[in-house]
Amino acid sequence: MSTATIGTAVPRVEGIDKLTGRARYAADFHPEGMAYGYGVYSTISRGRVVSIDTEQAQQMPGVIEIFHHDNFPELHRSPASFPEENMVDELRTPFEDDVVHYAGQFVAFVVAETFEQARNAAYRVRVDYDAESAAATLADGRARGTTEANRNERGDADAGFSSAEVTVDATYTTPVETHNPMELHATTAYWRDGRLVVHESTQGVIFARNTLAKNFDLDPSQIEIHADFIGSGFGGKLWLWPHCLATCAASRELGRPVQFMLPRQYMFTTSGHRPETSQHLRLGATRQGVLTSIMHESINSTSSINTFVEACGGSTASLYACDNLRVTHATAVVDRGTPTPMRAPGAGVGLFALESAMDELAIALDMDPLALRRKNFTEVDPDGGKPFSSNHMLECYDRAAERFGWADRDPAIGSMRDGDEILGWGLAACNWDAMRNPCDARVTLRPDGSATVHCATQDIGTGTYTIIAQTAADTLGIDIDRVHVAIGDSTFPHGQISGGSWATASILPAVIGACKAASDRLIEYAVKDGAPMAGANGDDLIYEAGVVKNGQGDQASAKAILKPLSLPSAVGDFHSDGATEPGYSYGSFGVHFVEIGWAPDIARLRARRVVSAVDAGAIINDRTARNQVEGAIVMGLGSALFEATEYDERTARPVNNNYAEYLVPVNADMPDLDVILLDHPDYKLNELGARGIGEIGLTGIQAAVANAVHHATGKRIRDLPIMLDKLMETS
Ligand code: MOS
Numbered sequence: 001m002s003t004a005t006i007g008t009a010v011p012r013v014e015g016i017d018k019l020t021g022r023a024r025y026a027a028d029f030h031p032e033g034m035a036y037g038y039g040v041y042s043t044i045s046r047g048r049v050v051s052i053d054t055e056q057a058q059q060m061p062g063v064i065e066i067f068h069h070d071n072f073p074e075l076h077r078s079p080a081s082f083p084e085e086n087m088v089d090e091l092r093t094p095f096e097d098d099v100v101h102y103a104g105q106f107v108a109f110v111v112a113e114t115f116e117q118a119r120n121a122a123y124r125v126r127v128d129y130d131a132e133s134a135a136a137t138l139a140d141g142r143a144r145g146t147t148e149a150n151r152n153e154r155g156d157a158d159a160g161f162s163s164a165e166v167t168v169d170a171t172y173t174t175p176v177e178t179h180n181p182m183e184l185h186a187t188t189a190y191w192r193d194g195r196l197v198v199h200e201s202t203q204g205v206i207f208a209r210n211t212l213a214k215n216f217d218l219d220p221s222q223i224e225i226h227a228d229f230i231g232s233g234f235g236g237k238l239w240l241w242p243h244c245l246a247t248c249a250a251s252r253e254l255g256r257p258v259q260f261m262l263p264r265q266y267m268f269t270t271s272g273h274r275p276e277t278s279q280h281l282r283l284g285a286t287r288q289g290v291l292t293s294i295m296h297e298s299i300n301s302t303s304s305i306n307t308f309v310e311a312c313g314g315s316t317a318s319l320y321a322c323d324n325l326r327v328t329h330a331t332a333v334v335d336r337g338t339p340t341p342m343r344a345p346g347a348g349v350g351l352f353a354l355e356s357a358m359d360e361l362a363i364a365l366d367m368d369p370l371a372l373r374r375k376n377f378t379e380v381d382p383d384g385g386k387p388f389s390s391n392h393m394l395e396c397y398d399r400a401a402e403r404f405g406w407a408d409r410d411p412a413i414g415s416m417r418d419g420d421e422i423l424g425w426g427l428a429a430c431n432w433d434a435m436r437n438p439c440d441a442r443v444t445l446r447p448d449g450s451a452t453v454h455c456a457t458q459d460i461g462t463g464t465y466t467i468i469a470q471t472a473a474d475t476l477g478i479d480i481d482r483v484h485v486a487i488g489d490s491t492f493p494h495g496q497i498s499g500g501s502w503a504t505a506s507i508l509p510a511v512i513g514a515c516k517a518a519s520d521r522l523i524e525y526a527v528k529d530g531a532p533m534a535g536a537n538g539d540d541l542i543y544e545a546g547v548v549k550n551g552q553g554d555q556a557s558a559k560a561i562l563k564p565l566s567l568p569s570a571v572g573d574f575h576s577d578g579a580t581e582p583g584y585s586y587g588s589f590g591v592h593f594v595e596i597g598w599a600p601d602i603a604r605l606r607a608r609r610v611v612s613a614v615d616a617g618a619i620i621n622d623r624t625a626r627n628q629v630e631g632a633i634v635m636g637l638g639s640a641l642f643e644a645t646e647y648d649e650r651t652a653r654p655v656n657n658n659y660a661e662y663l664v665p666v667n668a669d670m671p672d673l674d675v676i677l678l679d680h681p682d683y684k685l686n687e688l689g690a691r692g693i694g695e696i697g698l699t700g701i702q703a704a705v706a707n708a709v710h711h712a713t714g715k716r717i718r719d720l721p722i723m724l725d726k727l728m729e730t731s
Helices: 015-020 115-122 138-144 157-162 205-215 242-254 264-268 347-365 369-375 393-404 464-476 503-526 558-562 622-641 701-713 724-728
Strands: 035-041 047-053 063-068 106-112 126-131 147-154 166-174 186-192 195-200 223-226 258-261 277-285 291-302 325-333 416-418 421-433 439-445 451-454 483-486 542-544 547-549 555-557 570-576 587-599 604-615 672-677
Touching (some): 035 115, 035 242, 157 277, 157 291, 186 242, 195 242, 205 223, 205 242, 242 258, 277 347, 347 421, 347 701, 369 421, 393 421, 393 587, 393 604, 421 604, 439 503, 451 464, 503 558, 503 570, 558 570, 604 701, 604 724
Parallel strands (some): 195 223, 604 672
Antiparallel strands (some): 035 106, 063 106, 166 277, 439 451, 542 547, 587 604
């Protein structure tokens, strides 16, 4: 009998592969005869390509072909349907016409024998443009006009606001943030007997397959997407981008494998970003701090290619009890590439606004900001009126506050010190939807006592390999090192994207079901003629810890059952329909407490301590789950203090498009991180009670920092990131 692994801190099962370099990523595959693609990218942000001169480039050594809108094969557009699992955020296919929508858009695609030759030739392609003036910022886009995307209203928000005894009315703005996974976007593609085989760095092998099936008018069964390992994605690798289509098309035209890597600087243009937002918050409350109105009106930048809505007010509708609410989302077109989900899309920047406004309200009420949040806690989701399946927000508040020492806070601004540093203490709630979707899995039991799990999902670095192995090992009662996890292949049973924080909740029920189906199959085999329990009634047998047992003390291993029948394995398939218990609203909850240090003499701002408590249901693996929240906090500190993609206002081109100038936190920026995982199972969501934990840690952290900065400095920074210049302004 093996020891149960669920809930423990099992190390990553693929860790050794990654450490030793055995783990292969999309660009590590080099099929025989492979050529290399390199892009030529628009230098204007709006207009047309007038002419492309490839003459000199064609003469360069090793050049095979140069594709552009005059000679590129016609592709079909994906309908971009989430229910049909073929989403794209850039609706346009590459090179479909001569129109330029953004700087960094592909205008040509060079294929050569080596990467260096392709790049060298790309530099010699001459493109003439007819440029129009471009909208570089959300403000420029708003000057052209805005379009409302959706609204969510209950009660009478205007009346609730005008009759409130205390109000806050403020606008918060957040910049473009760019996904910067360590691994660049990459595609290695080839065609074999009419089949398209693609190694892609993707968060969704099934979505990638379905999208390419539309683009190339193939049956999905004619396409294989492989993504054994992914160097993270953060949402930027959920849907396919033009480079993948271009690479697959070039490979088909040339009859050779083609590989493409998107250089870091173009990951700032043609593979999505979190859009710029402007969020107008109005809160009304009674003198006692009971919310009487919440209005959250958000506008985000989108592209001329597609409308992307950053749902900033999604959490706002559910987080606090309040009868009167208005949440609206609108977009304005700027001349940039199309935005895409970035870790905790919506709430990731929406809670910066809401939770900053809550802090401003607490100050206006002369009330402790934690007490204000407790006062407006709700066990029923006010957006729809269903009770939450499981909501331990109050315990998060209690435990994190105690660990942090919140009771010792002196609310007076600038009143707390440690040596030369003024300390600021701030807090903010965090929140994310808990979702579950359909998923299939297959489990194969072999005579050697091992089990293989097949599922067309993937591990983007979050621990999916490990938690699948744990779940199969515990369900089958075998050691985890007897379980092989086969994912990252679209030909496996239909799996889920690594997104929305729903992979864990969706995949593991399918794994459990497939384990049971496989052990049931083993029992069926055990009673067949020639098998060890021939003639017995299968209903009298049980499977336990790798063996089939009867009530008389006899048992038979997989080997003993399969060998006499000459069978290779016992296979079980399972389809989980993804259904949750009806009548409930599902979410995860938590809180961040942040201590910042502000040294005014040397203008140094740093995060010193973060204590977070997260209620995300049952924790399957304490190590990988904790790593997700810690990583999200680091990313949130980046969003709070450093990250912003800056655009040249004259050209709408991103200027800090590299790791040197796009600032992200490094080790020296790290505070002490203390993450409390509550571990209360939510059995209404699934039989493990596990929700999901990839995104919630990012939400709210910027507000907790901004609130701490206000406590230390008296400056209310409503525009991210909180750069030093904003603290040094004297107004
Ligand atoms: Mo997440 S933004 O759903 O990868």
